[in-house]
Amino acid sequence: MIHNTKTGMKSYEIDMCNGPLFGKLLLFTLPLMISGILQLLFNAADMIVVGRWVGSDALAAVGSNGPLINLLVNVFLGLSVGTNVMIARFYGSGQKRELSEMVHTSLLTAFICGVFLIFLGFFVAPAALKAMGSPDEVLPQSVLYLRIYFFSMPAMMLYNFGSAILRAVGDTRRPLYYLTVAGVINIILNLTLVVGFSMGVAGVALATTVSQIVSAGLVLNCLMNTKEDYRLDIKSLRIVKSKLFAMARIGIPAGLQGAVFSVSNILIQSSINSFGATAMAANSAASNLEGFVYTSMNTLQQTSVSFVSQNYGARQYKRIGLISLQCVGMVTVIGLVMGNGMYLAGSLLLRLYSKEDAVITMGLQRIAYVCCFYFLCGVMDTLVGCIRGIGYSVLPMLVSLSGACLFRIIWIYTVFQEHRSLDTLYISYPISWVLTVMVHLACFLFLYARLRKKA
Secondary structure, three states: OOHHHOOOOOOOOOOOOOOOOHHHHHHHHHHHHHHHHHHHHHHHHHHHHHHHHOOHHHHHHHHOOHHHHHHHHHHHHHHHHHHHHHHHHHHHHOOHHHHHHHHHHHHHHHHHHHHHHHHHHHHHHHHHHHHOOOOOOOHHHHHHHHHHHHHHHHHHHHHHHHHHHHHHOOOOHHHHHHHHHHHHHHHHHHHHHHHHOOOHHHHHHHHHHHHHHHHHHHHHHHHHHOOOOOOOOHHHOOOOHHHHHHHHHHHHHHHHHHHHHHHHHHHHHHHHHOOOHHHHHHHHHHHHHHHHHHHHHHHHHHHHHHHHHHHHHOOOHHHHHHHHHHHHHHHHHHHHHHHHHHHHOHHHHHOOOOOOHHHHHHHHHHHHHHHHHHHHHHHHHHHHHHHHHOOOOHHHHHHHHHHHHHHHHHHHHOHHHHOOOHHHHHOHHHHHHHHHHHHHHHHHHHHHHHHHHHO
């Protein structure tokens, strides 16, 4: 039985397994894209506030923490990918009991992981930042920001896992509404705490923590009040081993991939740190702008995971090829248009973050190498989403780690050592994307051919 054909389907849900695809892909993707862009706008507000009202050192302290935060968080957030895949599969096949057990196992796991991350971030932050070579003038503010920020981890995990559940059943609109409310609160608190009370990076971190709590509360309230099969009942929270293992089988490779990507980014960040605080601030601002392109493209990875997983669960194998083709086409257009547009408007946009000419020049240097070729990264991630949607998670992890992460690490210790410049660092990104896309495409075509043969 295909669950999505039931009568009385809520307007928030999308029937992924029947009818024309392109319109439904757009309907699913656009709220995700808007959510991601809004989240980055709120993050950009953090950096703009500290950059303009506190100074370049504070901007460097907030922005340069990104790779370290991703390293500590990505393994656990990867489990939400497993949640998305398994919820979509159970929902598509109409397995109500398995669906409910997956919901409760996922959310309890999310909370436990979030609590663990509080302690991990609090005690690891100073040593990790020193190991990254953070300059002395930046280090105290970086440590303070991280220690406050990590108190939001339980809320962050619950929001991400809760949103993964909603995405799996085709609902991307309500997470957008909740994120909008939380983001507005974040901006108001930023201005109040940083500009009004001169709290600096501590104010930014505190504002982020409060907004994360708000977004988590809203998504949990949604799940508790729905009448659908994915309803959350606090009394039913427990970890079912079989569901935990199923979620982990997909999610842990995804998380490890994200974590190892963060290791390569930390090595690049450490190399950038060696050029001083100005280069750190420029890289932070440029990376934040690039995030708008990446987040917009990454929505197609999330779309492909949900659509492919539901159709796999419903045994609609022929639709999987069409879903993959359309998602790759959409992400290519988005990456080319937004990436090159970001480069053309880069100078103007970077001035939102800093008034210093040196920061603008170095920021444009990164954007030129990364944004113009960013569509390749989008294609890479979308192919990964398609492969995970049909149940393979270790394979794309190994390909991505070898083609992107390992390549960049080798590049840093070989080519960069011979030619120490920011240009040498940044050009490693597009080269690694070309290599990885080719292998991912070959893997998907092989696995899809096996799936069609099996059908």
